[in-house]
Amino acid sequence: xxxxxxxxxxxxVDNINFIEPHKQQxxxxxxxxxxxxxxxxxxxxxxxxxxxxxxxSKPLQAIAVNHLINNGTPDLNAQxxxxxxxxxxxxxxxxxxxxxxxxKLYTLNKHLAEVLPVVKSILTSSIFPEKELSxxxxxxxxxxxxxxxxxxxxxxxxFANTIFGDSAYGSNIEMADYEAIQQSDLLDYFxxxxxxENCTIxxxxxxxxxxxxxLNQIFGREWGASSGSFRNHFVFNENTKNDLFIDKxxxxxxxxxxxxxxxxxxxxxxxxxQVLNCVLGGYFGSRxxxxxxxxxGYTYGIGSAVVSLRDAGxxxxxxxxxxDVSVSAQEExxxxxxxxxxxxxxxxxxxxxxxxxxxAMLGSLxxxxxxxxxxxxxxxxxxxxxxYQKYIHTVKNISAVTLKELxxxxxxxxxxxxxxxxxx
Amino acid sequence: xxxxxxxxxxxxxxxLVHEDDTTPMAVLNLLYDVGARDEDPEHTGFAxxxxxxxxxxxxxxxxxxxxxxxxxxxxxxxxxxxxTNYYITLPANNIExxxxxxxxxxxxLAFSEKSLxxxxxxxxxEFKQRYLxxxxxxxxxxxxxxxxxIHPYRWATIGQDLAQIENAKMDDVKAFFKKxxxxxxxxxxxxxxxxxxxxxxxxxxxxxxxxAGERYVRELPEEPLQEEARTLKVQAEVPLNAxxxxxxxxxxxxxxxxxxxxxxxxxxxxxSSRLYTSLLKDQQLxxxxxxxxxxxxxEGLFLIEGKLVEGVxxxxxxxxxxxxxxxxxxxxxxxxxxxxxxxxxxxIMVFAEMNLLDKAMNLAYYELLGDAQLLNIEIDKYLxxxxxxxxxxxxxxxxxxxxxxxxxxxxxxx
Numbered sequence: 001x002x003x004x005x006x007x008x009x010x011x012x013v014d015n016i017n018f019i020e021p022h023k024q025q026x027x028x029x030x031x032x033x034x035x036x037x038x039x040x041x042x043x044x045x046x047x048x049x050x051x052x053x054x055x056x057s058k059p060l061q062a063i064a065v066n067h068l069i070n071n072g073t074p075d076l077n078a079q080x081x082x083x084x085x086x087x088x089x090x091x092x093x094x095x096x097x098x099x100x101x102x103x104k105l106y107t108l109n110k111h112l113a114e115v116l117p118v119v120k121s122i123l124t125s126s127i128f129p130e131k132e133l134s135x136x137x138x139x140x141x142x143x144x145x146x147x148x149x150x151x152x153x154x155x156x157x158x159f160a161n162t163i164f165g166d167s168a169y170g171s172n173i174e175m176a177d178y179e180a181i182q183q184s185d186l187l188d189y190f191x192x193x194x195x196x197e198n199c200t201i202x203x204x205x206x207x208x209x210x211x212x213x214x215l216n217q218i219f220g221r222e223w224g225a226s227s228g229s230f231r232n233h234f235v236f237n238e239n240t241k242n243d244l245f246i247d248k249x250x251x252x253x254x255x256x257x258x259x260x261x262x263x264x265x266x267x268x269x270x271x272x273x274q275v276l277n278c279v280l281g282g283y284f285g286s287r288x289x290x291x292x293x294x295x296x297g298y299t300y301g302i303g304s305a306v307v308s309l310r311d312a313g314x315x316x317x318x319x320x321x322x323x324d325v326s327v328s329a330q331e332e333x334x335x336x337x338x339x340x341x342x343x344x345x346x347x348x349x350x351x352x353x354x355x356x357x358x359x360a361m362l363g364s365l366x367x368x369x370x371x372x373x374x375x376x377x378x379x380x381x382x383x384x385x386x387x388y389q390k391y392i393h394t395v396k397n398i399s400a401v402t403l404k405e406l407x408x409x410x411x412x413x414x415x416x417x418x419x420x421x422x423x424x
Numbered sequence: 425x426x427x428x429x430x431x432x433x434x435x436x437x438x439x440l441v442h443e444d445d446t447t448p449m450a451v452l453n454l455l456y457d458v459g460a461r462d463e464d465p466e467h468t469g470f471a472x473x474x475x476x477x478x479x480x481x482x483x484x485x486x487x488x489x490x491x492x493x494x495x496x497x498x499x500x501x502x503x504x505x506x507x508t509n510y511y512i513t514l515p516a517n518n519i520e521x522x523x524x525x526x527x528x529x530x531x532x533l534a535f536s537e538k539s540l541x542x543x544x545x546x547x548x549x550e551f552k553q554r555y556l557x558x559x560x561x562x563x564x565x566x567x568x569x570x571x572x573x574i575h576p577y578r579w580a581t582i583g584q585d586l587a588q589i590e591n592a593k594m595d596d597v598k599a600f601f602k603k604x605x606x607x608x609x610x611x612x613x614x615x616x617x618x619x620x621x622x623x624x625x626x627x628x629x630x631x632x633x634x635x636a637g638e639r640y641v642r643e644l645p646e647e648p649l650q651e652e653a654r655t656l657k658v659q660a661e662v663p664l665n666a667x668x669x670x671x672x673x674x675x676x677x678x679x680x681x682x683x684x685x686x687x688x689x690x691x692x693x694x695x696s697s698r699l700y701t702s703l704l705k706d707q708q709l710x711x712x713x714x715x716x717x718x719x720x721x722x723e724g725l726f727l728i729e730g731k732l733v734e735g736v737x738x739x740x741x742x743x744x745x746x747x748x749x750x751x752x753x754x755x756x757x758x759x760x761x762x763x764x765x766x767x768x769x770x771x772i773m774v775f776a777e778m779n780l781l782d783k784a785m786n787l788a789y790y791e792l793l794g795d796a797q798l799l800n801i802e803i804d805k806y807l808x809x810x811x812x813x814x815x816x817x818x819x820x821x822x823x824x825x826x827x828x829x830x831x832x833x834x835x836x837x838x
Binding site: 089299 | 489521768777
């Protein structure tokens with residue numbers, strides 16, 4: 001007779017295989033890291049450029065350049081560029097991040113040789129036509145108008161600005177910043193940032209020597225003169241206590257975001273802090289979810305995260321809760337933090353989190369793309385794969401005592417920034 | 425190509441197995457053939473609320489999530505107007521835990537009052553977060569009853585209002601479970617680093633003894649042919665005027681489905697698409713514009729939605745959309761343009777094979793459509809579409825008297 005009350009035997013994940021990339025160089029020195037794996041005849045190629053020349057009076061120049069880079073060259077207008085990529089079923093995406101800007105190509109291998117020249121042309125000779133710039137400004141302003149009506153957007157914006165000030169991580173974009181974008185600034189930024197000496201290429205998918213030769217032939221030569229640049233570098237103040245309340249009397253939900261500056265991936269405590277975060281708000285069964293969603297029913301979702309940036313790390317909790325329970329929800333969140341600082345996490349809960357995190361790590365390595373993403377994480381932090389070995393070791397072995405010490409060190413409500421958008 | 429083998433248990437549960445030894449993970453995907461279209465008009469939102477209750481403990485296992493997380497697994501689910509789909513990913517050597525959990529809640533739920541109480545609140549907060557506390561958030565709550573008069577697609581998956589969710593009773597929960605959550609109304613797909621024979625044994629062991637239950641026979645009202653243009657003007661605290669136009673299109677299993685999908689791509693896939701280049705870039709009437717289809721199992725919708733540039737009149741913007749629709753009716757799509765959207769569809773399908781969960785979900789969905797093998801010949805259907813097919817469906821579809829238009833406008837204050 002089947003005993004349905006008894007759970008089947010299970011195993012902790014003990015073997016996680018990372019595929020390390022093959023490193024090559026184009027003839028002009030641009031490094032190329034390749035994860036050659038997978039059965040599908042497709043490839044993702046990312047051209048990643050460090051963000052440079054931060055200028056607080058022109059906070060949108062890097063974003064606008066990234067967004068508009070496929071909107072015109074001396075030979076092709078925006079529509080022609082799009083046609084040439086779309087015709088071959090390829091996807092050309094631009095992605096602006098806090099530290100890097102990316103141009104990302106997804107294509108079937110059979111069309112690689114046709115689409116790479118288009119990518120080359122935009123990376124080396126974009127002209128940012130006035131007409132495209134004005135459409136961009138108009139549509140981004142409209143999009144910002146919509147976002148400004150979303151409480152969670154406002155909470156994110158005010159939180160970042162409070163802890164990161166006028167740096168690229170926290171800059172408080174206003175309507176007027178869009179108006180101020182000048183074509184000449186975009187051309188200058190483009191020349192400075194999108195240069196071979198500032199570029200790293202990451203390839204994932206089917207990518208043999210034959211494909212590398214195609215890549216090198218197209219991108220390994222002159223890119224045109226670059227104007228030199230300085231890489232962004234930010235230094236932040238210590239945490240202080242901040243409470244921001246944005247009153248929205250008609251809101252039926254309040255957005256809550258709270259947290260503080262913390263550590264990034266280069267810090268020896270980072271893997272342990274990730275375990276702590278997981279317990280608090282990093283998975284469906286986390287304490288915040290169990291209490292504020294599953295027990296109280298105050299919200300559809302609540303979570304916490306640790307984020308690693310080049311020049312900073314930060315921790316935050318975010319949720320949207322019924323306006324009538326906004327105060328109670330804040331109290332419960334704070335209670336959970338105090339609990340982590342005052343009591344040891346029970347072994348059974350910690351074991352569950354260990355196993356969950358190992359399973360999640362295993363599951364996050366499902367294809368060539370995700371292996372490449374894992375490499376980028378350590379590469380841009382100046383680390384190597386030994387980081388993941390330390391991470392796995394920490395997840396398996398960290399003690400409840402150490403986690404409590406980390407909570408005391410990094411989760412201090414007296415130094416938190418708290419933003420409420422909606423009703424108190 | 426997504427290979428699979430299948431078998432059916434004596435109780436009617438269909439099981440498909442996709443072996444993929446390139447991953448250390450496994451997926452267990454369980455599709456129940458029930459969605460919001462199967463709800464009573466007085467109890468809309470119930471299929472989705474029920475999905476939440478499926479995580480509130482089953483007859484032998486008080487907590488669903490914890491044992492799964494303890495073996496390194498994750499799970500989630502979604503409800504649509506057509507289906508409810510549950511999925512688990514976990515390290516493949518712990519796959520039996522997924523069978524244990526998923527079979528117990530098919531056998532019977534715990535039906536806990538506390539869980540019902542909490543999940544009613546959670547779903548109400550979800551309703552607020554997604555539909556009420558967002559600019560334009562309630563569009564689908566207004567558009568569905570405009571486009572459908574009697575078919576249950578006239579309400580959204582979340583439910584037509586908060587009150588019906590707040591009123592859900594335990595008796596309704598039990599009746600819904602009995603009616604829809606039987607093995608013969610479900611399709612199980614197990615994929616990843618698993619062996620067919622092992623899956624067969626585990627399926628027999630855990631699901632084999634569940635009673636077959638009743639077969640649910642779906643009898644939904646047919647939506648009558650729309651013969652008059654319908655419009656609705658909404659004024660709200662939004663920053664931009666917006667237009668939503670909905671036309672009827674055939675059900676998912678209709679042979680013209682792929683032509684409709686390609687037609688939507690011609691209008692709106694990528695920055696070289698027609699609506700983007702003409703209405704957003706050249707004429708600058710819209711700051712945001714899209715065309716898409718609902719891919720519904722019953723008669724679905726072909727939609728065009730856009731946000732207007734400040735100062736553009738709603739009439740001018742709407743007329744410009746009609747110019748593009750009429751072009752599709754009157755002028756054949758060129759070979760190049762058709763090749764372009766076909767190539768894009770091919771890419772999307774190949775890229776979808778990178779992801780184990782996507783593969784498992786697709787197998788379950790195509791099995792529901794009639795045969796999982798349809799997944800592997802889907803691309804051929806796209807490649808077979810001709811320019812004349814697009815023109816024919818455009819002529820059949822873009823008829824002013826069969827259009828439902830929602831104008832979502834900036835509130836004017838006195």
